[in-house]
Amino acid sequence: MTSPADRVRRPRRLLGVGAAAVLVATFGMGAASAPADDDVASKVLFAFADPDINESSGLVARDGVVVTVNDSGDSNRIFTVDPAGGETVGVTRFSGEAVDIEALAPADDGEVWVADIGDNLGRRDTVRVTRVPFGSGERQVPGTGYDLVYPDGAHDAETLLVHPETGRLYVVAKEFIGRLYAAPETLSATEPNELEPVGSVLGIATDGAFLPDGRHLLLRNYGQAAVYTWPDLERLATFALPAQKQGEGLAVAEDGSVLLSSEGVDAEVLRIELPAEVREQLAAAEPTEPAEPSGSPDTDATGGATEGSQADGDSGTSLRDVLLSPWVVGGGLGLLALALLVRAARSTRREH
The missing domain is CATH 2.115.10 (Tachylectin-2; Chain A)
Known part of the structure; x- marks a missing residue:
């Protein structure tokens, strides 16, 4: 059975994972997408x-x-x-x-x-x-x-x-x-x-x-x-x-x-x-x-x-260069992941 304390910790853990996802997506995508x-x-x-x-x-x-x-x-x-x-x-x-x-x-x-x-x-x-x-x-x-x-x-x-x-x-x-x-x-x-x-x-x-x-x-x-x-x-x-x-x-x-x-x-x-x-x-x-x-x-x-x-x-650097840069693309994916995790955390609170 899930305790009230666990219900509080779970969203926090999810948000922590979400923050990590932002970092991994941003910098990991940047490294993976770096030119050969x-x-x-x-x-x-x-x-x-x-x-x-x-x-x-x-x-x-x-x-x-x-x-x-x-x-x-x-x-x-x-x-x-x-x-x-x-x-x-x-x-x-x-x-x-x-x-x-x-x-x-x-x-x-x-x-x-x-x-x-x-x-x-x-x-x-x-x-x-x-x-x-x-x-x-x-x-x-x-x-x-x-x-x-x-x-x-x-x-x-x-x-x-x-x-x-x-x-x-x-x-x-x-x-x-x-x-x-x-x-x-x-x-x-x-x-x-x-x-x-x-x-x-x-x-x-x-x-x-x-x-x-x-x-x-x-x-x-x-x-x-x-x-x-x-x-x-x-x-x-x-x-x-x-x-x-x-x-x-x-x-x-x-x-x-x-x-x-x-x-x-x-x-x-x-x-x-x-x-x-x-x-x-x-x-x-x-x-x-x-x-x-x-x-x-x-x-x-x-x-x-x-x-x-x-x-x-x-x-120089065009707007297209910026929007397609691995850092921006990775950051966008990370933010999307964070948004989904926040939504999941809110759903968890409503369920309990």
């Missing part, structure tokens, strides 16, 4: 040998070395790694307190930009980028930091880009429809630098980089990558990435080699070859002017891009 890894050729370049590199999130390949940084939770430090064997050959620590470091981008003269731009809860008034030297040996430096502020409220971000010719910085908000923002051409070290919306790009971007020609950029998320023209942000191609434990980092070396990193101790760094059709399009691409966007897109009252601000609907 047969679109690109890849090889293991090396594995990080340093146990202190346990959450490689940002990646830069310059001057024959690889520079990486851990995800949030680490201190203000970057690692210089010899790709010949994966050994750490240098660690640079810089002043300040890390909040949520997520990305790196190359700078001139043996330096990188360190991007403390993570904001999972969307609460930060400003985010920060710091210019830091890399190389062999241990060093402690002050670092030159600059605060950035969004024009339309806080955003979580994991991608910092720097144009190879102009040196201008760009941040990509990590959202279902990714948004690319441009920093001022000249940064102020004393006042917040307001970012300017440029356009929509790959959703849930975890890293990216300009190609050496300065006329294309490459963005990645956990399962795929997209190539865009610059400055008009026409999406040339989207392709699947090799499977990784939690692939987040991407670097483009001076010769155009593309490297991918993943979180985890002893994580492998992969070198991939872009799909043949992408290489053909890049080779056939005509130079375009200017090297920078001609202006920001039309925006609505909330600062978002308005209809028609993208090039012929072929750039």
